[in-house]
Amino acid sequence: MTQEMATSAAAVVKTQLERSLEKRSLSDLVKARKQRSLLLVDISGSMGQPIRTGGRKVDALRKVVTALRETHPVPVASFGGGAEVTLVDTIPEPAGCTPLHKAIDFGTTKGATHLVVVTDGQPDSRSYAFDAATRFGGKIDCFYIGDGDDGGAEFCAELAQRTGGQANVTDIGDEAGQRSLTRGIIGLLPEAVL
Amino acid sequence: MALGSGPMLLQALATLEDALVAKADEGGVNQELERHFARYQKIKALALHPATGDNERKAALRQALCEAIRMVV
Numbered sequence: 001m002t003q004e005m006a007t008s009a010a011a012v013v014k015t016q017l018e019r020s021l022e023k024r025s026l027s028d029l030v031k032a033r034k035q036r037s038l039l040l041v042d043i044s045g046s047m048g049q050p051i052r053t054g055g056r057k058v059d060a061l062r063k064v065v066t067a068l069r070e071t072h073p074v075p076v077a078s079f080g081g082g083a084e085v086t087l088v089d090t091i092p093e094p095a096g097c098t099p100l101h102k103a104i105d106f107g108t109t110k111g112a113t114h115l116v117v118v119t120d121g122q123p124d125s126r127s128y129a130f131d132a133a134t135r136f137g138g139k140i141d142c143f144y145i146g147d148g149d150d151g152g153a154e155f156c157a158e159l160a161q162r163t164g165g166q167a168n169v170t171d172i173g174d175e176a177g178q179r180s181l182t183r184g185i186i187g188l189l190p191e192a193v194l
Numbered sequence: 195m196a197l198g199s200g201p202m203l204l205q206a207l208a209t210l211e212d213a214l215v216a217k218a219d220e221g222g223v224n225q226e227l228e229r230h231f232a233r234y235q236k237i238k239a240l241a242l243h244p245a246t247g248d249n250e251r252k253a254a255l256r257q258a259l260c261e262a263i264r265m266v267v
Contacts (some may be wrong), residue, residue: 010201013208014242021239026223026231033215037195 036191037074038112040103041065042119044080047121048093051173056144057120060172062091067182075110079103096128099122101128104136112139116188117168117180120145122152129155133163141165141188143181145172150171203255207238210263211263222235227265 023029065076079085081095084107100123105116117140122130133140135146140163142156148169160167168184173175218227240246242255 009203013201013204017204017238018242021235021242023235026214026218026228029211029231030215030218030223034219051245106258 001047002015002039012053032177032190035114036112037114037116037189038107038110039068039074040066040097040100040107040115040117041076041078041091041118041186042080042100042121043078043092043094044098044121046191047080053174056094057172058091058094060178061118061145064172064178064185065091065179067178070186072186074116074185074189077103077106077110097124098122098125100133101125104129104132104140106134112136114188114190115140115165116147116185117141117156118143118185120152122155125153128160130162133159136163139163139165142167143170143184144168145170186189200255201258205250207255207262208261209265210259213266214262218222230261230265234265237261 002045020029023032041061043058047061048056050056051060068074069076076091077085078092079099079102080090080097081092083092084096084099085103086111098119098121100117100119103117112161115136115138117188119142140159142157142160142165144153144167146152147171153167153169156169157167166188170181172181172183214231237258238252241251241258243251244253
């Protein structure tokens with residue numbers, strides 16, 4: 001092992017120990033370690049819209065996911081587009097609607113216990129999404145890309161509130177916003193994916 | 195150049211922590227184990243805190259390892 005690799009491995013171990021330090025009890029630590037997270041990313045047609053620093057929302061999301069997976073190899077599924085819901089290594093081109101209920105059901109089928117949703121719009125059906133969340137039964141954290149006072153943000157807040165998750169409004173229009181989203185997602189992931 | 199024993203001891207502590215989680219998951223957590231864990235967390239906090247002096251950090255790390263072994267074995 002090179003000096004650089006050894007230093008990097010030591011830093012990962014130290015981070016793992018520091019994160020477990022945040023747990024108030026052994027029961028909490030066990031619960032956190034058993035968490036199986038799945039990141040659900042919206043690739044509906046609206047993700048093709050441009051952002052102020054150039055490129056499109058989907059391009060910014062790709063940067064976020066790439067940065068995230070360098071340190072946290074969390075599985076990622078996209079919803080919308082041609083294939084509707086599928087596990088992906090590379091975020092596909094945006095297209096179509098926002099079948100969030102199918103994405104949540106996909107998470108249930110795959111055995112996830114925690115979902116992190118990144119979306120820029122309202123789902124195809126709110127009631128279907130809420131029903132899917134009930135079937136899922138775990139925590140759903142949401143990052144809404146857009147204004148904090150529109151219907152999409154309000155939906156995300158309700159979905160998170162119903163499932164015991166957190167709702168966040170995020171701006172991926174510039175690099176600072178993209179880094180902030182990456183950090184926000186990392187903060188929700190279990191120690192086990194380090 | 196080697197990193198020294200410090201990082202290896204931290205690695206050992208992380209491995210023991212993994213074993214502790216596995217044991218707790220299999221056998222459940224009782225109050226006594228939670229009490230030991232709370233003590234272990236305090237000692238570990240001292241071992242990891244950047245303001246802790248060298249000698250104190252080494253002593254805390256040794257003690258944390260002993261506490262972790264007691265909980266796991």
